[in-house]
Amino acid sequence: MSPPPLPVVLRGLAKRFVRDTSETVVALDQVSFRAEQNTLTALVGPDGAGKSTLLRILAGLVPPDAGQAEVLGLDVAAAPQAVQNRIGYMPQKFGLYEDLSVQQNLDLYADLHGVPPDQRREIYHSLLTMTALAPFTSRLAGALSGGMKQKLGLACTLVRSPDLLLLDEPTVGVDPLSRRELWDILRHLVHQQGLTVVVSTSYLDEAEFCGHTVVMHQGRVLAEGTPAEITARAAGRVFLASAANGMAARSLQAHLFRHPEVVDAVPEAGSVRVVSTSPAPPQEGLAELALQFSPTEPRFEDGFMVLFRAVAREQHSSAIVLSRPPAAPAGSISVEVRDLVRTFGSFTAVNHVSFQVKRGEIYGLLGPNGAGKSTTFRMLCGLIPATSGTLRVANADLRTARAAARARLGYVAQKFSLYGDLSVDENLDFFATAYGLRGHRKRERIDWAKEQFDLGALSSLASGSLPGGYKQRLAMAAALLHEPDILFLDEATSGADPLARREFWGRITALSEQGVTVIVTTHFMEEAEYCDRLVILDSGRALAEGSPADIRRHGQRSDGRPVTMEDAFIAIVENWRQRQEAS
Structure with missing residues (x-):
């Protein structure tokens, strides 16, 4: 008996799209790889890598321009319906x-897939147990x-048992606890x-859960192999660095990341994790910092960055310089939240939360989905009123002077919130006017923004067509045009590539460092290391507050790491x- 065909075989797959501007975008360029039976394969890479296009081709939704895609032994281009009858596909939305x-959602999908009524009870029981949704069968999906x-x-x-499951970024925008639960389910599906x-993902730590990884960038496969094989590319080149002069980890990271001998640098547990271009730590021009380096074991992200930094565009990162730093004295309180409550009918979204943020601090709001972060954030920005409590921002009471406070704030949203049909210059002009800038002052600030964020060469391009990193720069530039005292960042790096x-x-x-106060929400827990202090919320309550070191003391590991x-x-x-369940 011949062995069953491999679930996925790709040979030289290529796909291009033509935008409204007649610009050709290369989504996939000569992609080849295989997925073995009973394995978990990860497509790893940032937005724009081609992961979603690849999964849509495998699902028979988009035909390739060249090459061949075989799924379960079937040519997808020739028999898309036959493929769709045997797979499960979960897109991002x-x-x-x-x-x-x-x-009712389960019943609807069972109807769509023709699952016989006599089989549903057993299938539903298995799925609801696996996903821990059994207690919530009567809850509306919109309330989850x-x-x-x-x-x-x-x-x-999964309501119809597929032979192959395709998942496109299933954990995007999901908190760490829910991400872990979802990956436990995926491992159970594969191993049991x-x-x-x-599965495609932009969370690099998730690749560690997989048997096989395919690293993608701009439509090409940079490398493939086991997570250990990708990790090994950084072997002997990873160090933890700390400065004898007590320099904050985030300041040291910004300094080291621009160093020519450094592949990557990120804060980690009060130090900076450095991936060097050679087996020796970086040395040139760093003597005055009196750095201490200690070798550490590489992880998947280190190997990924070795690959990624070699092919990604050069970064033009420069230390941003404000022409008018905030006037508030050092150590003064920029944000004061005391006994804050927000209700929606009988539902309490924020329940007596209190904290303070000093001028120039970076303060993080963390929590699971539904914890109350977004509601707190919207109140801090003056977008919705508090039900009760004290809320002062930039020395203005938001219950009585929301307009005055908003004039001192800058805001960068989770999703690109500028006008995609307008050019870079038109967006900057619009937001400068909205912030009350006129004449010479407006022209001066727009010139400043374009110089600081290296946007000059892109002035006439529609902002919606910019690469993700440049969209992020433009959003930040627009938020800083009026030189706010406080900057709010709501999941601002979601979907951005690591560089x-x-x-x-x-x-x-x-x-x-120049005195701007920053309030940030993020689901990337490693980004919390950039914060001076942070609060963790759940069910509208503050569970813990303190420095990253204070928060880490609550955790424990059994593997010694x-x-x-x-x-x-x-x-x-x-x-x-x-504790809540026990009480």
């Missing part, structure tokens, strides 16, 4: 019906948290049920939820 309950929606989407995808899964994220935080560090921010975050939330 899975089509849950939010005005239907959990049970982000993590629960993703698990329901996965259950609907023998399912073959191909763009490092560059972004280098600019934030420079702003904080240092406790990460994600370890501590999960421990804090789980311990609190267990």
